[in-house]
Amino acid sequence: MANKTILKWAGSKVRIIEKLRPHLPKTKRLVEPFAGSCAVMMNTDYEQYLIADVNSDLINLYIQIVESPQLFIADAKESFDGNNNEWSYYYSRNMFNILKFALPYIEKPAPLELASLFFYLNRHCYNGLCRYNSKGDFNVPFGKYKKPYFPEREIIAFGKKATNAVIAKLEWQDTLSLVEGNDGIYCDPPYMGGRDSFTQYHTAGFTNADHEALAIALKDINDSQGNPITVSNSVLAKSLYADLGFTIHEIEAPRTIAANGNRKAAKEIIAVLEGVK
Incomplete structure (x- = not known):
């Protein structure tokens, strides 16, 4: 399997x-x-x-998991709790796009927050698409899933596996x-x-x-x-x-x-x- x-x-x-x-x-x-x-x-x-x-969003996500898997899990879980609705999704999508372009001017832990938001959007958006408009804004619509799965076991497995990997944008x-x-x-x-x-x-x-x-x-x-x-x-x-x-x-x-x-x-x-x- x-x-x-x-x-x-x-x-x-x-x-x-x-x-x-x-x-x-x-x-x-x-x-x-x-x-x-x-x-x-x-x-x-x-x-x-x-x-x-x-894709810088994807690579930042992987790097954050490798560097701090438990911190990422704790941060990402918060976004899953009670946020499975259309309003929360579009609010998070807007925050993600704002934070992404403000990132050079914000001190850490902004990269971790960006990674958590990207992860939330992926798990709640339509069909897990990763799509951007011409301005670079993530623009996939809400997926309308009843209960998106939080893959904690998979995140831990990825963190362990990636210790043998060089990850780069x-x-x-x-x-x-x-x-x-x-x-x-x-x-x-x-x-x-x-x-x-x-x-x-x-x-x-x-x-x-x-x-x-x-x-x-x-x-x-x-x-x-x-x-x-x-x-x-x-x-x-x-x-x-x-x-x-x-x-x-x-x-x-x-x-x-x-x-x-x-x-x-x-x-x-x-x-x-x-x-x-």
């Missing part, structure tokens, strides 16, 4: 981890430039991890620049064609040109350093990776979000480049 993550997350790999795991690199350290909910880290046993993501290009000779790489970028295209995970977006640049960069690393590489993506990326020499595996993956209400399983690809010694 797969280990759950601390966050609700669109596109989480928890649901396909048994299909994904056989195709992951067999190395001491796994490098993830698109960390997301850390489903892969929580369901694998690498000796070390480099966990990176461009980095663009994917910068993360790949840190790859060492014996590392394996797993990439889970926003899917080509926007399987959940109505979400905006980061204000910069992720275009088809970005997909092509990522695929070429991964091929170059494999050619120059021999690192094994695994990529998850939609079937729309199949030709891009196949043309670069990746081995393509097609799988059925359950949808958690669909703009048209259709949540039937959809095909995805796992693209693999074996390591070269």
Whole structure:
């Protein structure tokens, strides 16, 4: 049975981890430039991890948990008590956006408060989406859940697991620049064609040109350093990776979000480049 993550997350790999795991690199350290909910880290046993993501809210959350897991739990629990209503949600969302942009001018413990609010929003918002408007404001609507789950056990497990991880806010290009000779790489970028295209995970977006640049960069690393590489993506990326020499595996993956209400399983690809010694 797969280990759950601390966050609700669109596109989480928890649901396909048994299909994904056989195709992951067999190395001491796994490098993830698109960390997301850390489903892969929580369901694998690498000796070390480099966990990176461009989303500063996500990385701040993880750092706060690693540095002070019990303090985070105590702070985050307060926001769950009696706040499962629409008014409290939108008040918290507004406070989160205000605090986020005031953060450089506020002394600690503002990062912990920011992490707790982000966690609260994730657990109470619609479908666990992580979406921002053009100004950088978190703008996912209220989820209307009866009793959101507080994942204390998962938070503790994450804190323990992440002691073997370096966690950093980095663009994917910068993360790949840190790859060492014996590392394996797993990439889970926003899917080509926007399987959940109505979400905006980061204000910069992720275009088809970005997909092509990522695929070429991964091929170059494999050619120059021999690192094994695994990529998850939609079937729309199949030709891009196949043309670069990746081995393509097609799988059925359950949808958690669909703009048209259709949540039937959809095909995805796992693209693999074996390591070269």
